[in-house]
Amino acid sequence: MQLQVNGKTRQVQREDELLLWVLRDELGLTGTHYGCGIGICGSCTVLVDGQVTRSCLTPVASVAGKAVTTLEGLAKTGRGGAVTLHPVQQAFVENPLQCGWCLPGHVMSAVALLNANPAPTPEQIDDSAGINLCRCGGYNNVRKAVARAAELKRGGL
Amino acid sequence: MTSNSGESRTDKYFGQALKRKEDPRFITGAGNYTDDIVLPGMLHAAMVRSPYPHAKINGINKDSVLGMPGVEAVLTGQDIVDAGIGSIPVGWLLPELKTPAHPAIALTEANHVGDIVAVIVAETRALAEDAAAMLEVDYEPLPSVAFAGAAIAEGAPVVHDDVPGNVAFNWEIGDATAVQEQFNVAHKTVKLKLKNQRLIPNAIEPRASLAQFTPASGEYLLYTTSQNPHIHRLILAAFVMNIPEHKLRVISPDVGGGFGSKIFQYQEEVIMLLAARLMGRPVKWTARRSEAFVSDMQGRDHETETEMAVDKDGKMLAFRVNTLANLGAYQTLFAPAVPTYLYGTLCNGVYKLPAVHVKVQGVMTNTVPVDAYRGAGRPEATYAVERTVDAMAHAIGEDPAEFRRKNFIQPEDFPYQTPVALVYDSGNYEPALDMALNMMKYQELRAEQERMKGSNKILGVSVISYVEACGLAPSALVGQLGAQAGQWESSLVRVYPTGKVELFTGSHSHGQGHETAFPQIAADELQIPIEDIDLVHGDTGRMPYGWGTYGSRSAAVGGSALKVALQKITAKARKIAAHLLEASEEDVEHEGGVFRIKGAPDKSKTFFDVALMAHLAHSLPDGMEPGLEATAFYDPKNFVYPFGTHIAVVEIDTDTGKVDLRNYGCVDDCGPLINPLIVEGQVHGGIAQGAGQALWEEGAYDEEGNLLAASYMEYTMPRSDDLPMFQIDHTVTPSPHNPLGVKGIGESGTIAGSSAVANAVLDALWVECGIEHMDMPYTAEKVWKAIRASRAGMGQAADD
Amino acid sequence: MYPANFDYQKAASVDDAIKAMSDNPELKIIAGGHSLLPAMKLRLAQPPALLDIFNLEELKGIKEDGDFYVVGAMVTHADVMRSKIPLFPEVAGWVGDPMVRNRGTIGGSLAHADPSADYPAAALATGAEFVIRGMGGERTVGADEMFLGMFESAVEAGELLTHIRIPKGISSSVYEKYRHPASHYAIVGVAMARHADGQIRAAYTGAAEKAARLPKLEERLNAGQDAGTGLVEGADMLGDRFASAEFRAHLVDVLSDRAAKRLG
Known part of the structure; x- marks a missing residue:
């Protein structure tokens, strides 16, 4: 198939x-x-x-x-191999998680959330982030990253 | 020619919240974890694990699966015996320690649910797991025991015949007589019975191993999820597999969290090496989550009695601790050290205590083995101390913060010899306490608590002050205490002709951001851009020898080793620069990214100029070897002693007993911060795991040893919406004995966190109902019942 | 983790699915897959064949039919949340998490009759009706006859729940939930609805082998009294490590009181 x-x-x-x-x-x-x-x-x-x-x-x-x-x-590769990160990826680089294992969950959830809701409330961010376990305990940064990504997206990135 | 040629740089990298070098690969899905690796012709293994806590293995019918398509082999304990493979050793010996054999595959007896009794090797993972589910094993269940207290009772089932009475060791530290003398003259004493429950580390990346054997050279390659690949190589080569150490290369690539659980030598790594040799093909195994629950080494599990004595002024006189430590079914790498040297020595806390005595009995049970889990012994010690300190503050009617303050070891007391062996080299506890109290508006919280009293929402506030010993460790000292390993660390700095630099460390990063923090140290010392520096770790084929990452040692020991190696590089570079500048070495200064003659700033050489000449060797000082490369082996003179104060605020719904962690603030002192962004992440994670223990997590067993919390449906992991935003600050008291002054921060949050949240819950229950103690985790029903009992006038609630 | 091998097919129509079930009694219907697949992975269930009905158009959409909303069994929780049917949108917001709500379906959940699921309480409180089709044709079952026991609904082997009929005219409704800390399923959920005739119907889930009405509570509230306590006295409650039978019974009282106050 x-x-x-x-x-x-x-x-x-x-x-x-x-x-x-x-x-x-x-x-x-x-x-x-x-x-x-x-x-x-x-x-x-x-x-x-x-x-x-x-x-x-x-x-x-x-x-x-x-x-x-x-x-x-998510990221776009342009001429000469230059990589442009998706705003959510960029926000998670600024507010990093640690070991990287749960990142696919947090990043993809945030992408979907922001596509549906460009300005989520903290509760809506938690509801979305709450589906992903992060044993490194990086939840504070998840909140910051998702809020930051919303800001970056509004800024037209 | 290169980005650094001729350019000067004066800013410092040390201390900057730089973005992490590892994130561009993690964030794009380009991480390289063990399970991501595929080798040509690879087979897959699945473990057949005992469903019984204790059972005799009467027989295994290999034929029940050998005819299944794709099934290549069934390995059993007999294969381990036939290959001459040894028992998995214990890495820390105590006097008269009884260590039962720990075979890679059980031969005659399975000793916990999850113990490996056979292994299927098949063409695909699905086929291997299908066959593992089908294999016929004839078990004869034996009597079993799960709890330490029950295991030492008269007539309890015996886990191993060579550990009679299930007692593996008796250990004590401190002066029991001196403690008793203080109790004899005490104004007030308190006594608590505490349980520090079993926890399951739950790194979200399951453990995995992939082994390859090359018959022509006799070389093995093992990819594995390890916090310390050299330790794995040493144990596998020297003690288990009898492989020449240099013919085993262990690579631990990206690792998705460890928290201690990936330190140890596990059965599966031995099995993969044997399977690869027997099959002549690479063999891979990756744990299912359900396997992780019953095979990753677990944490904590203490049953403890504490007693404290104070004089009439509320000054502490003595502290006495008596602990039963559940070791589980086998002893693994650090198991005997965790409830002894990493626990008993910390039972002094941050207080001036004239006498302390700690007694620990290590007990074998039919449960998953217990070893180091984030904090390893120190969270248990902090809990024992700080719970008792609160109980005493209540007993004498003092504010918990002020009672602590007046018993603190004072700045002028350092270095401070405690009655339980450690010498705290530095500290200043009061500023951290005051900062934390101000940050959290402690007095306002107490007023709010008073207002909420009697309603169906009550408030609890804790103030806990901790000290921990980390940066493991002075080798000679730990050797005297029973460690079967050194605890120094190494670093290699390799400068290329182009001025690019690779750093190699024996430390390992599984989330700690080494690839950023180590280059920050190097960029300052070499005065070159951080982009020109990369860190290599996790591969015994590339690094110098090292002991890995645990016990918050990477920065203090690995970072110090790096610093020493870097100093060797700059010393040689200065000599070369002086030679090129035709000046004496004393007249050359290394400033602003260049080597220059003092007083003649126009005459200078860049790091690149020096690196190039070191390799061209066209003009070097007389007798100097070409090249620019240095290795350092750094053995710390002492542990490092981070400390701080944590404050938790909880709100309890008295109708349902539900506890909400409303706010959390901490002031930690880990010495100078290399990268505040990374430190913050470590603190967040530590608190999350500490709060997890206090409020939700419990590796609950039934009394026979069946794990009741064996999936994420039953084991409550903290989630985003369970935790508040943490308020974090620092004081900076450098360690006096290492070249960076750094201490450690990887475990502080966990060491303080469980006690902080526990004390906050119990503060609410004390103020509201006069309840002195209940055990973690503070699940809703437990809290509701306690409140109900006390409000019904039944007095102190039993802990049920 | 791999489930044991399975054969996977998509159904072409409801009748096709019913025929396939009659041909192969071991066949399992899969909708969102969030209950069945985890069970398969833990090898608690090992059906040799799965038939996916998630995309069947006849089971999608919410229509109006006289005094009822007619909800297709394959309407997702996310769609329920956005709908104007009474009570269920609030309840759907409590189901699982955004991912479960995107894939999980109202019909799958109700037919599964998980004693810890949220919807059964809503079905009982609203007096929903269930349209069930089998080889013998179609029948309609009332909410009070739908939930028979633990994982046991009125949907019999070979039958398919196709639609849920929810009465209009409910003027107000609430759902109070105390969720399991690990799984987020209901330890107790209490649903309450004020119907067109002004009468309040209430039901609970999570606390016993099956969701059930709360007659004592309904009686008190409809007599203008407070919810009070002892609402499930004498009933057989579930008990486990997280919540004993006694605690669950207490939570029914607490949540009922909160629900009644919110309902107004």
């Missing part, structure tokens, strides 16, 4: 597999992480047609024909 991932059409062999393992094992997109496998920790978060989705609970066949976006699909 075919899958739309980060704007490209990719051929997938294993149709009876979960999206997470297709991304990691078959497509080599290891920026999406396994953390619990039962949809709680959020490390496997991707966007499917713009909506936050736990790839560890998503049969790959159920997303055929939909647009899947992973952490690798």
Whole structure:
């Protein structure tokens, strides 16, 4: 079957597999992480047609024909290989988490949140961030990063 | 030619909140973690784990799965014996310590739920896990025991026959007689019974290992999730696998959090090396979360009695501690040290205590082994001390903050010899206390608490002051205490002809931002742009020897090693510069990014000029070797002693017992901050884990040793919306004995955090209901029942 | 973590799904997948085949039919939140988290009859009706007959819940929840609705084997009294490490009181 991932059409062999393992094992997109496998920790978060989705609970066949976006699909690479980070990525560099494992969840959740709601309240940020466990305890920075990303996006970045 | 050629620089990197060098790769999904690595022809392993806390293994029917498609092998304990593989050793020995054998795969007996009894090797991970679920193992369940108190009772099930009575060690520190003498003359004494519950570290990246064996050279390559790859290599080579140490390369790439749980030598790493050799193909294993719950070493689990005595002026006289430490089913790397030298020595706290005595019994049980988890012994010590200090303040009717203040060790007392072995080299506790009180508006909080009294929302405020010992550690000292390892650290600085610099350290970063902080140190010493410097770590094939990252040692020990190596570089560079400038070395100064002759600022050489000449060697001082590279091995003279005051504010809904952590503030002293952004992250994370212990987390077992909290549906991890924004500040008292003056900050939040939040909850319950103590975690029902009991006039609530 | 191997198909229509279930009794219907897939991964459930009904148009959308809103079983929690049906939007806001709300469906949740789920209390309080289709045709079941026990609803093997009919005319409604600290499911949830006739209906979830009405509470509130205590006296409550039966019964009282005050 075919899958739309980060704007490209990719051929997938294993149709009876979960999206997470297709991304990691078959497509080599290891920026999406396994953390619990039962949809709680959020490390496997991707966007499917713009909506936050736990790839560890998503049969790959159920997303055929939909647009899947992973952490690798956010930054733009321009001429000469110059990388332009998405505002959410930029905000998380300014307000870093630590070990990087839960980042896909926090970043993808924030991207979806800000697409739907350009000016979230602190409660709305918490509601969105609350789906992702960060054992390094970087939640203060998640709040700051999401608020900062909203600011960057409003600034037209 | 290079970015630094001729340019001078005067700003300092040390102390700046620089963005982290590691984030561009993490943020774009380009991190490289162990499970991301794929080797050609790789097989996959799945563990078959005991579902019983204690069971005899009567037989394993390999044929039950060997016919399944893709299944290549089933390994059992017999394969470990046949390969001559040794027991996984304990890294810290106490006098008369009893250490039961710890085989990589259980041979005759499984000793905890999760103990490995067989291993499936298959073409894919899914096939391996399918077969693991199908393998027929004939278990004979044996009597088992989970709690330390129960395990030492008469007639308790015996975990290991060679540890009779389940007691692995008896240990004490301090002078019991001196303590008793103080109690004899005391004006007031208090006594508490405390439980410091079992915690599960829960790094979100599951442990993983990938091994490869090259028969032609006899070389092994092991990728693994490790905080200290050299320790893994040493143990695997010398003690377990009998591999020449130089033929085993251990690489710990990006690691998704450790918190202690990735220090230890685990069974799976041994198994992967053996499997790779037997199969002739690389073999990978990555834990499922359900495996992590029953196989990552766990933390805490103390049952403790404390007693404190004061005189009529409220001055502390003595402190007595008696602890049962649950070690679990095996002793792993640091297990015996955590509840002894990392605990008992800290039971003095920040106070002038004439006498302290700590007694600890280490007990084996049929539970997952307990070893270092963030803070390792020091959160338990802080809890024992600070809970008792609050109880005493209540008993004598003093404000908890003022009672602490008047018992502090004073600035002029340093270096301060405590009655429990440590010499605190520096400290100034009162400014941190005052800053914290002001920052949190302590007096206003007390007034608010008074106003809320009697309503269905009550307020609790804590003030706790802590000191910890970290920066592990002076090698000779820890050697005397039983460590089977050195605790120095190394660093290699390699300058290339172009003036670019690579730093190598034996420390390891699994979230701590070494790749940024270490270059900050180097950029200042070399006076070159930080962009020209990178840090290499986590690969025994590239770094000099080192002991890794734990015990908040990276900056104090690894950073100091780096500083010493850098000084060797600048010393040699100065000689070369003097030679090129035709001046005497004494007349050359290293200022503004250049070497120049004092008084003749137009005559100068850049770092690049020097680096190039060091490699061209066309003109070097007589007898000087070419090249610009230096290695340093730095052994600290003492521990470092960070300290501070933390204040937590909780609000309790008395109708439901639900506790909300409303506010949290802290003033820590970790010496000079290398990168405040990184320090802040470490403090945030430490507090989150500390608050987690106080309010939610519990690695609960039933009395047989079945883990009841074995998934994120039952083990409550702190989430974003559970925690307030933390207020953070610092005082700066440099460590007097290391070249950077830095201490450590990786564990402070956890060491102080659980006690701060616990004391805040109990402050509310004391003020409202006169409840003196309850055990963590303060779950709603427990709190509600205590309040109900006290309001019903039933007096002091039992802890249920 | 990998679940045991499974075959995955998308259903072409409701009737197709019903036929497939009749042909293969081991087949499991999957909607959002947030209950079934975790169970499969823990190998608590190992269905050999999954049939996905998430995208069936006939199960989407919210329509009006006389005195009822008719909600398709595959309407997501997120869509429920944005709808104008009574009570359910507030309840949906308490379900899981944004991710679950994007994928999880009202029909999947109600048919699953998880004793800790939020919707059953809302269904009981609003007096919702359930349209269930099987090989033998279609039938309608009232809320009071829907929840039979732990993970046991009136939807029988081979049947599919297709629509939920929710009465109009509810003038006000509230949901109070005390959530499980780890899983965020309901330890206790209390739903309350004032109907067109002015009468209040109330129900609780999370605390017992199945969601149920609170007759004592309804009686008191409809008589103009306070909620009071002892609302579930004598009922069999669930108890675990996080909340004993006694604590759950107490929480029913506390949340009922709070709900009644908010309902006004």
